[in-house]
Each structure stands twice: as C-alpha cells, then as structure tokens.
Amino acid sequence: MRVPASPEHAFEVFTQEIALWWQPNGLFAITPAGDGRLAFEPGVGGRLFTTFSNGAEYEIGRISAWEPGKRLVFTWRPSSFTPEQSTEVEVLFQAVGKETRVSIEHRAWDTIPQRHAARHGFPEHATLQRAADWWRVSLAALSERLGSAE
Amino acid sequence: MNEESLDRTLLALADPYRRRVVDLLCERPRRAGELAEATQLAFPAMSRHLRALRESGLVEEGRHEQDSRVRIYRLRQEPMNELKAWLEQTEKMWMRQLAAFKAHLQKTRK
Numbered sequence: 001m002r003v004p005a006s007p008e009h010a011f012e013v014f015t016q017e018i019a020l021w022w023q024p025n026g027l028f029a030i031t032p033a034g035d036g037r038l039a040f041e042p043g044v045g046g047r048l049f050t051t052f053s054n055g056a057e058y059e060i061g062r063i064s065a066w067e068p069g070k071r072l073v074f075t076w077r078p079s080s081f082t083p084e085q086s087t088e089v090e091v092l093f094q095a096v097g098k099e100t101r102v103s104i105e106h107r108a109w110d111t112i113p114q115r116h117a118a119r120h121g122f123p124e125h126a127t128l129q130r131a132a133d134w135w136r137v138s139l140a141a142l143s144e145r146l147g148s149a150e
Numbered sequence: 151m152n153e154e155s156l157d158r159t160l161l162a163l164a165d166p167y168r169r170r171v172v173d174l175l176c177e178r179p180r181r182a183g184e185l186a187e188a189t190q191l192a193f194p195a196m197s198r199h200l201r202a203l204r205e206s207g208l209v210e211e212g213r214h215e216q217d218s219r220v221r222i223y224r225l226r227q228e229p230m231n232e233l234k235a236w237l238e239q240t241e242k243m244w245m246r247q248l249a250a251f252k253a254h255l256q257k258t259r260k
Contacts, residue, residue, distance in 0.1 A: 001248040003255050013255055021247075021254035028243045081157065089244075102251070104244045 001102050007093040008069040010100040014091065015040040015072065031058050031079040040074075042066065048074050061089075069093060076106070155207065156236055159229045162206035167191060168199050172225065175209065179224035 003010050013021075024035035036050035036058065046063045061075035072091040081087075087106060094101045163169055170189050174180060180188075186196035200223060203209035208229050214220035 001245075001252060003252045004259060005255050010255065013258070014251060017254065017258075021251045023246055023250040025243060025246065028239070102248060104248060106240050106244060 002096060002099045003102055004099055006069075006098070007095050007100045010102060011068050011070070011072065011093050014093075014102070015042065028078070030060055048076075064088075065090075155229060156232055158206040159208060159233050162203055162208050163233075165199065165202075167195075168203055171196075171199060171203060171223075172208065175223060175225045179212065179222045181214075181220060181222055185223065 005013065018038045018040060022035065022038050029035060030050060033052055033056075036052045038048065038050045038060070040063065041047045041049075044063055044066050046066070048060045048063065050058050050060060052058075058079065061077055063072070063074045065071055065073035070093055072093075074089055076087045076089045090105045090107070092101075092103045092105075094103075163172065167189055171185055174185060174188055182196055182200055183193070185191075185200070186193045189196065191199070200209065203223075204211060206229070207226060209223050210226050212222050212224060214222050
C-alpha cells in the first residue's frame with residue numbers, strides 16, 4: 001500500500017494517530033467489548049493498548065522494534081487467545097519517490113519458538129527466520145497441495 | 151471459525167520440527183521411522199511430536215494399505231483449511247486497516 005507521505009510522517013501518523021484511523025471490525029474484534037481506542041506507547045517495550053469508554057484498558061501487545069521512518073514490530077494478542085499464545089505484527093515503511101510503501105506482515109508463531117530456540121540449540125535469529133520463511137513460502141505450497149488432494 | 155481448534159493448530163505449529171513433519175506429510179503419508187530419519191530426530195522425540203500433532207488434530211494415524219501392521223501418519227485437511235481461512239481473513243483485515251490509514255493520511259495532509 002502506497003501512502004502520500006514521507007516514511008517519517010507515515011510512521012508518526014501510524015503510531016500516534018492510530019485511534020483516528022483504526023477501523024473496528026466485528027470478525028476480528030480485539031475484545032468481546034469491541035476494539036476501544038487504540039494507542040502506542042513510543043519506544044521498545046512500550047505498550048499497544050486500547051481504552052474503553054468506561055476507562056478500562058486492555059493491553060494488546062508490546063513493541064519489540066521501534067525504528068521511526070523504517071520499521072515497527074509489536075506483539076498482537078486479542079483477548080480470545082490463550083496467555084502463552086501471541087502473534088507478531090511487523091510494519092515496514094519504505095520510501096518510493098515522495099511517497100511511502102507501507103507493508104504489514106502478521107506472523108502467528110514467530111514469537112513462540114523463541115523459547116524453543118535455546119532448547120533446540122538453534123541460534124535464535126535463524127529459528128525465527130526459518131519460521132517466517134515457512135509462513136510465507138510453505139503455506140502457499142501447502143494450500144496448493146491440499147487443494148489438489150481434495 | 152472455531153477459535154479453540156485454531157489455537158491448537160497454531161500451538162502445534164509453533165515448533166520447527168513439527169512444521170517440518172507437516173511439510174513432509176504434505177507430500178505423502180509416511181511412517182514414524184521415515185519422519186524421524188528425515189528430521190534426524192531420535193525415535194522417542196519424533197513420537198512425542200507426533201503425539202502433539204495428533205492431539206492438535208493436524209495429523210491422524212492410519213494403517214498402511216499393503217501391510218496393516220504398519221502404522222502411517224497423514225495430514226487432516228480440516229485444521230489446515232481452518233488455518234488458511236484465518237490467514238486470509240487476517241490479511242484482509244490488515245488490508246482494510248491500511249486502506250483506512252491511507253484515507254486518514256490523505257484527509258489530514260497539509
């Protein structure tokens with residue numbers, strides 16, 4: 001998706017004005033009470049949380065990468081997920097002329113193998129990379145094979 | 151969509167060995183021994199992974215066509231379809247959010 005803004009401005013609006021642009025949707029509601037008003041706490045370790053009209057807060061996730069104008073990574077856990085289950089969202093901002101290409105990747109298990117990585121003796125990054133690759137590549141191949149098996 | 155079974159699928163796939171097993175079973179059903187060999191895992195470790203995959207519903211155990219003494223493992227279509235549907239819906243959700251983000255930027259452009 002290309003947006004009419006510099007990467008720095010796009011990053012700023014994405015993180016600081018999320019309450020203004022976020023579209024609540026029924027199927028993927030963050031909590032049974034709805035999506036509330038979203039906000040990022042700037043910086044690594046900051047929260048992505050939502051506030052409801054009665055003042056209650058729900059923490060959706062934590063920021064794991066905060067690179068203004070470049071990259072944003074945060075965990076994403078709707079209230080329907082189990083406590084140990086978390087997914088990860090990566091947002092990339094790339095300059096294209098005077099505009100910015102914004103891309104989002106939502107990964108479902110990259111955050112989980114971190115604990116497994118040490119146990120299996122893999123360097124953490126390699127394990128995560130492999131998980132991400134599997135997510136992107138194998139699933140497409142998988143759906144083809146599954147489709148033809150029917 | 152059944153969130154509990156989706157949770158089970160995602161948790162089962164959170165392990166790199168189990169993802170490798172799913173990859174291998176995509177090609178064709180296989181025996182536990184074959185899977186252990188292909189992943190270079192000891193047989194008891196593979197048995198544990200296969201049990202986790204069975205419990206999640208991703209994999210089922212059957213009998214070899216020619217030799218009913220031999221147990222084979224194969225993928226079950228249902229959880230994978232559910233996972234695919236979830237992925238597609240998640241992607242759509244983010245596309246809608248990005249479109250809304252773009253509209254907001256255009257509206258507030260100086």
